[in-house]
Amino acid sequence: MLKTLPPTLREKKRYIAFKILYDEELKEGEVVNLIRKAVLEYYGFWGISKANPWLVYYNFPYGILRCQRDNVDYVKSSLILVREFKEKPINIICLGVSGTIRKAKIKFLGIKKPKRWFIIRREKLRQKQK
Amino acid sequence: MIRKRVKLLDLNKRDSMRIDINRIEKEEEIKLLKELKWNGFVFYQYDDEFSKEKYEEVKEIGEKYKLKVYSGVKIREENSKKLRNKVKKFRNRCHIILVEGGVLKINRTAVEMHDVDILSTPELGRKDSGIDHVLARLASTHRVAIELNLKNLLNKDGYERARTLLFFRNNLKLAKKFDVPVVICSDAENKYQIKNPHDLRAFLNTLVEPLYAKKIMETTYKICDFRDYLMRDNVVRYGVEIIKEEKEE
Numbered sequence: 001m002l003k004t005l006p007p008t009l010r011e012k013k014r015y016i017a018f019k020i021l022y023d024e025e026l027k028e029g030e031v032v033n034l035i036r037k038a039v040l041e042y043y044g045f046w047g048i049s050k051a052n053p054w055l056v057y058y059n060f061p062y063g064i065l066r067c068q069r070d071n072v073d074y075v076k077s078s079l080i081l082v083r084e085f086k087e088k089p090i091n092i093i094c095l096g097v098s099g100t101i102r103k104a105k106i107k108f109l110g111i112k113k114p115k116r117w118f119i120i121r122r123e124k125l126r127q128k129q130k
Numbered sequence: 131m132i133r134k135r136v137k138l139l140d141l142n143k144r145d146s147m148r149i150d151i152n153r154i155e156k157e158e159e160i161k162l163l164k165e166l167k168w169n170g171f172v173f174y175q176y177d178d179e180f181s182k183e184k185y186e187e188v189k190e191i192g193e194k195y196k197l198k199v200y201s202g203v204k205i206r207e208e209n210s211k212k213l214r215n216k217v218k219k220f221r222n223r224c225h226i227i228l229v230e231g232g233v234l235k236i237n238r239t240a241v242e243m244h245d246v247d248i249l250s251t252p253e254l255g256r257k258d259s260g261i262d263h264v265l266a267r268l269a270s271t272h273r274v275a276i277e278l279n280l281k282n283l284l285n286k287d288g289y290e291r292a293r294t295l296l297f298f299r300n301n302l303k304l305a306k307k308f309d310v311p312v313v314i315c316s317d318a319e320n321k322y323q324i325k326n327p328h329d330l331r332a333f334l335n336t337l338v339e340p341l342y343a344k345k346i347m348e349t350t351y352k353i354c355d356f357r358d359y360l361m362r363d364n365v366v367r368y369g370v371e372i373i374k375e376e377k378e379e
Contacts, residue, residue: 021321021322073333077336083322091321091322091324093325094329120348
C-alpha cells in the first residue's frame with residue numbers, strides 16, 4: 001500500500017454542495033453518470049483529469065461533489081449547463097463551496113449534526129459483519 | 131520589527147446588488163430566486179404583448195419576498211426605422227429597453243441609440259459574433275450594453291454550443307478593449323433555467339479574469355439604478371431635480 005502523502009503534497013480539495021431540480025427521484029449511479037458527462041462536455045478529457053470530480057455524498061435532491069481547488073469554477077459552470085436528462089428538464093443548482101464535507105453539510109444542506117466519517121465507516125463494517 | 135500593512139483585494143467579497151433579467155411570473159419561481167440570493171430582477175416582456183398590469187402583478191409578488199423588480203421590454207424588429215419608433219414609444223413606459231439582435235442592421239441601429247440600454251443576443255442565428263470593432267466603439271460612446279444570454283447557450287448542443295461560447299469570448303474581448311458595458315443574464319422562463327448568481331460569476335471566471343467578471347455582474351444594477359433615477363417625477367434630466375416647487379401668489 002502506498003504511504004499517504006504529506007499535507008503540502010496532497011491535492012487541494014473543495015466540496016461543492018448542490019441541489020437537483022427534477023420531477024422524479026434519481027439514483028446515485030445516474031447522478032454520477034450525469035455529472036461525469038456534463039463535466040466531460042464542458043471541460044473535456046484534459047480538463048477532467050485536472051479537475052478530478054468525485055461524488056462524495058448523495059441524498060436526493062442534495063449532493064456533495066469533490067473537485068480540485070483551482071478548477072471549482074469550471075466544474076460549477078459545467079453543472080449549470082446541464083439542460084435535460086432522459087428527455088425531461090433538469091436543473092442543478094450549486095448551493096455553495098466548502099473546504100470540508102462536514103461544514104458543507106451543516107452550512108448548505110441543513111444537517112445540524114452530521115455523523116463523523118469514522119462512525120459511518122464503523123457502522124458499515126458492523127453491517128457487513130452481521 | 132516593522133510590520134507592513136498590505137491591503138489585499140478580496141475577490142470573494144460579495145458584490146453589492148445582484149440583478150437578473152428574466153421572464154418569471156409564478157410565485158414559487160420568484161421564491162426560488164430569493165432562495166438563490168438574487169436581490170432583484172428585470173421582468174421583461176416582448177413589445178407586442180407588453181402590459182403594465184402584468185408587471186404590477188409581478189412587482190407585487192416580488193416585493194412580498196423583498197426583491198426589487200424592474201420593468202423591461204424586448205423589441206423584436208427587422209426594420210431599423212420601425213425600431214427607432216418603437217424605442218421612442220416605450221422609453222417612458224418602462225425602465226429598461228432591450229433590443230433583440232441578430233440582424234446586422236438592427237445591431238447597428240441599436241448600438242447607435244442612447245435610449246437603448248441593452249443589445250440582447252447579437253449573435254442570434256448568425257455565423258459570426260454579430261459585433262465588430264466599429265459596433266463596439268459605437269456601443270461604448272452611446273453606452274449600450276452587450277448581453278451574454280445563458281439561455282441561448284443552454285438551448286444549443288455540441289459544436290453549436292462551443293461556437294456560441296466562442297462568440298461570447300470574441301464579444302468580451304472587444305468589449306474590454308473599447309470599454310463597452312457587458313451584462314450577463316439567465317433569461318429564465320421556468321424554474322429549470324434559473325441559475326445562481328455565484329454560478330454565473332463562476333461561468334464568467336472561466337472566460338475572463340475575476341475582476342472583470344465582478345464588473346460585469348455589477349453592470350445590470352448600475353443600468354437599472356440609473357433608469358430608475360431618471361424615471362422619478364422630480365427629475366428633469368440627469369443631475370437636474372426639482373426639490374421644492376414655489377407657488378406664485
